Amino acid sequence: MEKDQHKVSADNIIKVRDDREPIVFRLTSDKKKFSLEAGRCLTWCSEGVFEKGDLRARVEPWLTSLFQSEHLSLLIGSGLTTAIQYAACEKTNNCMNEETEFTVFSDEIKGAANQSAEAAGRGASNIEDQIRVANELIKGLNIMKGDNEGVIPAKKIETLSSDLEHVIETFANNILAIERDIFSAKKGKGDAAFSKLVLFLMSFASRVGTRDRLNIFTTNYDRLIEAGADIAGLRLIDRFVGAMFPIFRSSRLDIDMHYNPPGIRGEPRYLEGVARFTKLHGSLDWLNIEGHIRRIGLPFGAQGTVPFLQNAGLDEHYTSMMIYPNAAKDRETAEYPYVELFRDFAAALCRPNSTIVTYGYSFGDDHINRVIQDMLTIPSTHLVIIAYDDATGRIMDKYRTWGRESQISLIIGKDIANIDDLVDYYLPKPAIDRVSMRMADILRRRINRPFDKEQGGGEFE
Template sequence: MSNATNNGYRVGAQSEWFDKLPDGKDLDAMVLRVRKIIEPWLTAVFQAEHLNLLLGSGFTTAIGYLCDATATGMGTRPLGTRFDEKIDSFAASGAAKMGRGAPNIEDQFRTAFALLEGLNIGGKFEDINSLKTALDSRMSEFLSSLFSTERGIASSEETKWRGAVTALQSFLLSFASRAASRERLHIFTTNYDRLIEYGCDLAGIRVIDRFVGALEPAFRSSRLDCDYHYNPPGIRGEPRFMEGVIRLTKLHGSLDWAMDNRTGNIVRRGIPFGPADHSPYIPNSPVDTVMIYPNATKDVETTAYPYAELFRDMAAALCRPNSVLVLYGYGFGDDHLNRVLLDMLVIPSTHIVVISYSMDARLTAFLHRAGREAQITLLIGPHFADLTKLTEEYLPKPAIDHISSRMSELLRNRSYSRADESPVTREESLTEGEA
């Protein structure tokens, strides 16, 4: 592997890295050759007993790119308080320790929230009020930008929108189309937007999460492994698992999660995908109500409710034998998640598939820490991370195709006469051979 911008793959014992991709027919030939290596491998990997998918901000960026929609910027901006210099300095040092480079808005929020908690203990009212007002304003802007990203995707030009949602649905169905007898796909995401839910609605995928209720579903701590079943015709008392069902865990919260101060419950509001500017769905004091979680870098911060439950779900899903995790658009900048991934790889039968736009410093550092090449599949570079190419060329067929599997089984049980190409059963062939 030469540099961070190259396209390349490592699949089992085979690997290949391209300084420059060919053009025209040579590119088509390369794709066809490489597909014969990658697609069967991923098909086999996806048949693991436990299949999981972790999506980061790169997933929203990829869909936004297909729609010409601008993804939410994660850069920092001044809060406008007298504490800005100290907040930025502390956020920068924390990001440096994480190996993340420049701090992002989550680092800034995390530091400002920690300072606000300290001021609530022994600070002046003026400082508390000033910082709280600044945080409410900055968080409202951040929520508006997230809604704007959703709106840019939903309202994009017709042709681009159809291409984007086709890629979105194909991507999700490639993972979700598991036989109902296998355990459900579990999707984890650090994103605050509702792009996954949007894609599942369009594809007709049923989502199971921890929320229970009709008008305002409330977050529940009970893990009952609820599922969807149906009664097949003519059979009573033998319900079967439905196909096209997934589990979803949003590790850092969601735009539509809110704290109901009257009941004390965390509820999911009925907010449409991509609402208009100056939406009434954005509260005046999002700091007190909206349940989105700035990037956690300390263990103590992940103990807050409900995030401890969500991280516990992730660890329980990944750290067990015969578990597979596919990562797309995840930048390896969250140490509390990386720790779970490293613990997962301690189990020899687990496997991780990394699909990334580049081999950057954070991914390289993670691979060095893990050190288990046989348990890590890599698809790196703009070519392999391109969502359209990925779904069309390399991911397994997004369908539960019983007809093709039955046809293959039928052909295996038959041979053909060389003279007239007429089908001959295995029993007839054996009889002729014995004669």
């Protein structure tokens, strides 16, 4: 097992353009070049050794063309937060493997959480699994206690509810600690980390106004993407309406942002630098208040949540936080607002000429994987998987079992999918680069039609 894990961390995998199968390679001992796995030979790499520039020549144009698909979506997992946190303070902690503190039914909760995680192919359970199981257990115990008062004492249910409240509080504060690490990093490192985040986001969001808006989806509870968008000047459109105390609306229309060009009347044009934004699993600053989902003004990296919960009139009720494993207590709220969010996800992906790029997502959520798999049944769709590693093996397992290899591109490995190399070498230029397109067109015409002095520069015709 240790040998296999080492292999996963050492090898890089790529499959783009006309590659018929994934190409495995690793960094050479001098850390300057890449070498193919033994016995492998490629037309673009006859000697089995190549440099970053060679790889860029294959990857960057391919991604640039895919990013200009009619419909483009970006699915971000915890890997982005981990990458930015490490760039800012050279340490990482995603809070998912924290030990929970249930004083009653502890073994039952952990056992059920482990079964759930194994069924999803994720191995050991994490704190999300345990919160979800504890929440379901409380519902079940409340149903049973009327007929089994002696078997299930009400005090045990109260203790379990109190434990769950404490676990969610700890989970929320740990997420805030990650935000605080990034925000309070040393000035040079912190600024550089946010700069990488901005370049990453704008590589996807730099779409001309005639294209459909970029759809950004994330499974993260933190507000890193929102912070990066603020710095980049990227306007995010979500389902929340309002300024002081925004409320989640199911009746969202196709709201967009337009502007009127000077001197032109009645012909509004799409504003550039706009993206649609959906947090599939909820957010740290979403609260269930009297049946409505509202977003509170919780600062990025705040010291704690208590004052902000009190201002919302909740008196420290952490179970009102809308994070996915903490679906609230009745069926209606358990489905809302997540049913609306996943409807947006499916509608954005499952249509012709659609491309989705995943970054830092380990394919551990079946409800998300199912939508992506359905999308791939449409022949004109494409999936691009960018990941720092595949330690669990889930990515390659999905690649093989879904049977849509020609519609899937892979960029996996710490030497190519780290945030530095991605923004410096492989992702498209984070701007609407009309100048480069015009230059390429001029060069193409010059190659096909030699310059004729007597005709006076016919290559511009």
